[in-house]
Amino acid sequence: MPIDVVCWMHVDITAEHTSEYMDQKYYFCSSKCKKEFDDAPDRYLGVKSPMKMPE
Known part of the structure; x- marks a missing residue:
C-alpha cells in the first residue's frame, strides 16, 4: 500500500x-x-540542491 x-x-x-x-x-x-507536494516535491523526497564548495 x-x-x-x-x-x-x-x-x-x-x-x-x-x-x-x-x-x-x-x-x-x-x-x-x-498540492503541497506539487508545490515543492524535493522537500518531501529529500532531494537536496547542489551546494557550492568553498574555495
Whole structure:
C-alpha cells in the first residue's frame, strides 16, 4: 500500500489524488497533500540542491 509522502498516511492504490514526478507516481490522501507536494516535491523526497564548495 502506498504512503502519502506529505503526511505519511497509508493510501489506497486507487486514490483519487496522484502526481507524477521524475517518472515516479505518488499517491495522496487529499488534494491538500497533493498540492503541497506539487508545490515543492524535493522537500518531501529529500532531494537536496547542489551546494557550492568553498574555495
